[in-house]
Amino acid sequence: MAYDGLLTKFPKEIKIFIAVFVVILSVGYFTGLLFINQTDSTSPAGIEENYLGNEADEDATVMKFKKGAREMLTIVHTHVLSxxxxxxxLGGLVWITKAPKKWKLFLTIEPFLSVVFTFGGIYLMWSGISWFKYVVIFSGILMTLTFIASATLVLWQCLKPQSP
Structure with missing residues (x-):
């Protein structure tokens, strides 16, 4: 089946539809990152504090408590599914772009691994394996970079003039 570069051959209206979808998807994704920034979870200590609390820190300006098991399962469950x-x-759209197959394979498989490592890492850190906060940061950054690369590739090819 010839799917490589299929996106560039779509009618203008379908490419606009896909481009709008990717833009709105990106707005949602980056709004989530803004939320992470608001919870001070952009550093190893911040991630740990967000899930394990800071009750012992007498100098804390905002008191945070350790999340309960039910709350952690809800966070992991909803994030892994969504x-x-x-x-x-996004991966389905990447596969119909014109790009090297190895790049497409990386851009479509890596995010799933990062989802497991990010949210599994959060759960394991919460369970007591504190060094997983570093895995969470690394996999979260990699997941975001992969999202940016995939969305950019799809948008770029939606804006590209139609191939003959």
Missing amino acids: MSFIFFL
Whole structure:
């Protein structure tokens, strides 16, 4: 089946539809990153504090408590499901772009691994394996870079003039 570069051959209206979808998906993704920034979870100490609390810190300006088991399962469950759908849909669009197959394979498989490492890492850190906060940061950054690369590739090819 010839799917490589299929996106560039779509009618203008379908490419606009896909481009708008990717832009709105990106707004949602980056709004989530803004939320992470608001919770001070952009550093190893901030991630740990956000999930394990800071009750012992007498100098804390905002008191945070350790998340309960039910709350942690809800966070992991909802994020793994929603991020899986995000990367499945974006990955499907990546596969119909014109790009090297190895790049497409990386851009479509890596985010799923990062989802597991990010949210599994958060759960394991919460369970007591504190060094997983570094895995969470690394996989979260890699997931975001992969999202940016995939969205950019799809948008670029939606804006590209139609191939003959």
